[in-house]
Amino acid sequence: xxxxxxxxxxxxxxxxxxxxxxxxxxxxxxxxxxxxxxxxxxxxxxxxxxxxxxxxxxxxxxxxxxxxxxxxxxxxxxxxxxxxxxxxxxxxxxxxxxxxxxxxxxxxxxxxxxxxxxxxxxxxxxxxxxxxxxxxxxxxxxxxxxxxxxxxxxxxxxxxxxxxxxxxxxxxxxxxxxxxxxxxxxxxxxxxxxxxxxxxxxxxxxxxxxxxxxxxxxxxxxxxxxxxxxxxxxxxxxxxxxxxxxxxxxxxxxxxxxxxxxxxxxxxxxxxxxxxxxxxxxxxxxxxxxxxxxxxxxxxxxxxxxxxxxxxxxxxxxxxxxxxxxxxxxxxxxxxxxxxxxxxxxxxxxxxxxxxxxxxxxxxxxxxxxxxxxxxxxxxxxxxxxxxxxxxxxxxxxxxxxxxxxxxxxx
Numbered sequence: 001x002x003x004x005x006x007x008x009x010x011x012x013x014x015x016x017x018x019x020x021x022x023x024x025x026x027x028x029x030x031x032x033x034x035x036x037x038x039x040x041x042x043x044x045x046x047x048x049x050x051x052x053x054x055x056x057x058x059x060x061x062x063x064x065x066x067x068x069x070x071x072x073x074x075x076x077x078x079x080x081x082x083x084x085x086x087x088x089x090x091x092x093x094x095x096x097x098x099x100x101x102x103x104x105x106x107x108x109x110x111x112x113x114x115x116x117x118x119x120x121x122x123x124x125x126x127x128x129x130x131x132x133x134x135x136x137x138x139x140x141x142x143x144x145x146x147x148x149x150x151x152x153x154x155x156x157x158x159x160x161x162x163x164x165x166x167x168x169x170x171x172x173x174x175x176x177x178x179x180x181x182x183x184x185x186x187x188x189x190x191x192x193x194x195x196x197x198x199x200x201x202x203x204x205x206x207x208x209x210x211x212x213x214x215x216x217x218x219x220x221x222x223x224x225x226x227x228x229x230x231x232x233x234x235x236x237x238x239x240x241x242x243x244x245x246x247x248x249x250x251x252x253x254x255x256x257x258x259x260x261x262x263x264x265x266x267x268x269x270x271x272x273x274x275x276x277x278x279x280x281x282x283x284x285x286x287x288x289x290x291x292x293x294x295x296x297x298x299x300x301x302x303x304x305x306x307x308x309x310x311x312x313x314x315x316x317x318x319x320x321x322x323x324x325x326x327x328x329x330x331x332x333x334x335x336x337x338x339x340x341x342x343x344x345x346x347x348x349x350x351x352x353x354x355x356x357x358x359x360x361x362x363x364x365x366x367x368x369x370x371x372x373x374x375x376x377x378x379x380x381x382x383x384x385x386x387x388x389x390x391x392x393x394x395x396x397x398x399x400x401x402x403x404x405x406x407x408x409x410x411x
Contacts, residue, residue, distance in 0.1 A: 008183035011225045013309035015179075016316045018104030019221060023061075025096040027163030031155050042079035042087075045133070050126025053079070053086035054119045061095030061167050061220075071262070082130030085266045088258065089273050090122025093248040097167065098220035102244070105228050109290060110237065114244055117281035121245075125273035132265045164319065166356055171219045172320045178222030185229035201236050206282040209239040210275065213246030220248040237290045238282030245278040332370075339369050339385035340410035344393065346378050347403040354402070361396045365389075380404070 042049050042056075057067075067088060075084040094115055103111035199205065209230075213223075226247075227240040250271065259267040346358055355373045358380055362371045367388030372381045382393070390406050397404035 004183050004187045007186040008179060009313070011179050011182050011186075011228075012313040012316060013306060014105060015101060015225060016312035017309055018101040019097065019316065020312050021100050023097050023163040023167055024159070025100065027159035027161075027167075030162045031158045042083035045080040045082050045130040047123070047127050047130075049080050049083040050086040050123050050130065053083040053126055054090040054122030057087040057089075057091035057122055058094045058115055058119050059096045059099070060091050061097045067091045075262075080130060081133050081262075081266065082126035082128075084126075084262065085129040085269055086122040086126025088122075088262070088266070089125035089249070089270050090118045093220050093245045093274075094118045095220055098224070098248075101221055101224050105224050106231070106237075106240070107290070109288070110241060110244075110285070113241055113281055113285050117241070117245060117277050120281075121249075121273045121277040124277060125269045128269040128273065129266055132269070168319060169323050169356065171221055172323045174219045174222040176222075176320050176324075178219075178225045182225035182229040185226070185233055189229075189233040196234070200234075200239065201286065203279075203283070205236050205239040206242050206279050206286075209235075209242040209282070210246050210279065213243045214250045214275075220244070223247040236282075236286050237288075238284070238286035241285050242278045242282040245274060245281070249274045339367075339383050341408075342382045342384055342388070342390060342393075342406060342410070343408045344380040344382065344397070344404045345407045346373070346380055346397065348401060349373075349375055349378060357400050358397065358402055358404075361400045361402075362393060365393055365396060379407075 042053055060067075071084045071088040071091075075081070079087075099111050099115060102114060200208065223244050227244050230243065231237060231240050258270060344362075349355060349358060355375050359371050359373045362368060362373075362380055362382055365388065367384050367386060369383040369385055371383075373379075374381070382388075390409070394404050394406075
């Protein structure tokens with residue numbers, strides 16, 4: 001048990017500094033880069049739009065479930081099918097937060113390889129989609145979907161809210177899962193254990209990483225400690241790179257949603273691009289015969305002499321605990337059976353930041369017991385008691401930039 005805790009703490013102290021730096025950079029980009037300028041460059045089908053979409057997608061910190069509504073929103077804002085597919089394929093496995101954390105934990109060669117592979121996967125996917133749709137009538141774009149939010153608060157608050165109130169809140173469960181899995185691998189596998197299996201050093205090792213990564217949901221940040229633990233146990237670096245790409249970019253739930261919302265051609269181009277490019281990148285990385293001294297895998301390297309890592313590690317665990325307690329209490333409240341349920345249809349949500357704003361706007365109203373907001377179906381499920389006013393809720397939503405209406409209510 002002590003060895004497990006030591007491995008867990010070592011992972012935390014090494015991952016925390018690049019994680020916080022990456023979150024901060026992500027918040028700055030979100031605050032100062034206007035979305036209108038992004039969508040203006042993606043409307044014309046072809047290689048250039050796919051290229052631009054990949055360039056935009058690589059630094060954005062969106063996981064596979066968060067990138068889908070963002071890609072749909074880009075499409076509805078007028079982006080071409082290929083640009084949406086390129087964005088979908090290039091975004092989830094990278095992000096500035098993930099890039100910085102990968103560099104800090106696994107080295108900048110692996111981080112650069114991940115960035116290049118994600119970019120290539122996006123361009124290939126987008127170009128292929130536009131080629132497949134080249135003889136079809138242009139699809140009429142829907143009205144714009146805005147990611148509403150107040151611009152009246154100061155920029156430091158907006159950076160903080162997005163970095164730690166949106167991104168960190170969205171990933172904390174998967175981050176904790178990745179930390180625990182990494183600690184288990186380090187605890188029960190001695191260094192280099194897997195290196196004795198020669199089959200793992202060739203294409204079979206890459207396919208094994210792919211087989212694990214495709215169905216598994218793990219965000220790009222949470223995949224880093226798992227990949228690092230695999231390298232520690234003797235897994236080839238190329239296989240770890242395949243896992244870093246396939247884990248965040250694909251999972252069973254997201255793949256079904258992509259098929260349903262964007263069509264079979266986008267789905268297959270997205271999946272095949274990620275699979276082929278990640279395998280090719282893994283082969284290249286294996287050929288370099290890299291040696292990685294990943295200090296995330298050695299508790300004594302992390303916790304002993306790094307006060308910055310220690311402080312930020314404590315803050316990271318406190319943040320995970322804080323959001324965990326809040327979400328558990330919200331679940332208990334919303335599922336307690338008290339009061340009655342009112343369901344709202346919400347128009348204008350395009351990302352997890354939108355979900356958090358809708359949740360907070362409703363949660364603060366009189367008579368509200370609990371709130372659950374679904375980005376997938378655009379609905380808010382509110383458990384209420386005496387004193388709740390549905391019209392006041394609609395006005396509160398409008399005040400934050402979203403249009404809401406009651407579609408069902410218990411008597």
